[in-house]
Amino acid sequence: xxxxxxxxxxxxxxxxxxxxxxxxxxxxxxxxxxxxxxxxxxxxxxxxxxxxxxxxxxxxxxxxxxxxxxxxxxxxxxxxxxxxxxxxxxxxxxxxxxxxxxxxxxxxxxxxxxxxxxxxxxxxxxxxxxxxxxxxxxxxxxxxxxxxxxxxxxxxxxxxxxxxxxxxxxxxxxxxxxxxxxxxxxxxxxxxxxxxxxxxxxxxxxxxxxxxxxxxxxxxxxxxxxxxxxxxxxxxxxxxxxxxxxxxxxxxxxxxxxxxxxxxxxxxxxxxxxxxxxxxxxxxxxxxxxxxxxxxxxxxxxxxxxxxxxxxxxxxxxxxxxxxxxxxxxxxxxxxxxxxxxxxxxxxxxxxxxxxxxxxxxxxxxxxxxxxxxxxxxxxxx
Ligand SMILES: Cc1ncc(COP(=O)(O)O)c(C=O)c1O
Numbered sequence: 001x002x003x004x005x006x007x008x009x010x011x012x013x014x015x016x017x018x019x020x021x022x023x024x025x026x027x028x029x030x031x032x033x034x035x036x037x038x039x040x041x042x043x044x045x046x047x048x049x050x051x052x053x054x055x056x057x058x059x060x061x062x063x064x065x066x067x068x069x070x071x072x073x074x075x076x077x078x079x080x081x082x083x084x085x086x087x088x089x090x091x092x093x094x095x096x097x098x099x100x101x102x103x104x105x106x107x108x109x110x111x112x113x114x115x116x117x118x119x120x121x122x123x124x125x126x127x128x129x130x131x132x133x134x135x136x137x138x139x140x141x142x143x144x145x146x147x148x149x150x151x152x153x154x155x156x157x158x159x160x161x162x163x164x165x166x167x168x169x170x171x172x173x174x175x176x177x178x179x180x181x182x183x184x185x186x187x188x189x190x191x192x193x194x195x196x197x198x199x200x201x202x203x204x205x206x207x208x209x210x211x212x213x214x215x216x217x218x219x220x221x222x223x224x225x226x227x228x229x230x231x232x233x234x235x236x237x238x239x240x241x242x243x244x245x246x247x248x249x250x251x252x253x254x255x256x257x258x259x260x261x262x263x264x265x266x267x268x269x270x271x272x273x274x275x276x277x278x279x280x281x282x283x284x285x286x287x288x289x290x291x292x293x294x295x296x297x298x299x300x301x302x303x304x305x306x307x308x309x310x311x312x313x314x315x316x317x318x319x320x321x322x323x324x325x326x327x328x329x330x331x332x333x334x335x336x337x338x339x340x341x342x343x344x345x346x347x348x349x350x351x352x353x354x355x356x357x358x359x360x361x362x363x364x365x366x367x368x369x370x371x372x373x374x375x376x377x378x379x380x381x382x
Contacts, residue, residue: 027240034048082105093138095121096139141171142171161189182298191215192212193213199327207238260278275303277302308358
């Protein structure tokens, strides 16, 4: 890769390593090997695949470059990436996380971290004062997710980084919904940016993967130590798929975003819909804050039906979207948050934070928007 500074569209295509250094092949090959020859007993750059291999190095360098970090890490899933970042905490530490967050992260924070002696407080992070009020003498980190999932609560990244700096805390962010194309948290001083690369970065619903980018080389050494010691790494073939997906991120995400904006406007006018939550809408209360830290609204929106009894007929009628707990594919994906993506959160907790059984999340793909609308409209009218 050239040493001159490049724009995102170029970085996405060429990434850190855009051809095989050994042969000049147009893509870095799938290095399907678990171990590496030590000539004369001397270890080389790659010695054993858990510690590193060229296919993984390629995507790890790509995410570091795209996020502007010192080092990147690739994991077998987004959850493994989150666990990898949270390995920076230790027994006795306290973490402040958002009250509206991905269900799997909720499960990890409330069921796994306590087993490790780490306590998490779930706080409405849209209010920096609430974050300050939740600080304890043993608070060591803030975990952010903005926009949050599925309610699109926007957290002021700059304000939370300031709180973190005043109190000597680490800041971690789940940047899955935005990707580094739309939001680059490390530029605001965030320490670790985390992705479920299963979503937009992979982009084709054919891959489970996680990525992190770490700002500081010393912090990166600690993340590397855990990744190597625990071993939840991304396999070589999946690294290849992920690198291939990243190349077209701009085309896919911008097209999906345009379709999402159109569907959001139309859903807002539909009599069966109580509310639409999408940062690109004029009616979105935190629009200004979102666009002060991101360059786009993304391709995912949530909407709530007037009557939760309409959910079943809608899911039975629509033909185009996959009905599933995921997002970020080229195809449209419709999620019933209550029973799918947020099933791990107890019913009472879901209701308290505003996730009702009538709420649906739609990750808008790159199909013809008129086809998507006609399909949705048929489901909404039944
Ligand atoms: C925002 C967010 N973070 C993390 C995850 C977990 O990622 P994975 O399913 O790749 O483990 C998801 C999965 O849906 C997600 O939506």
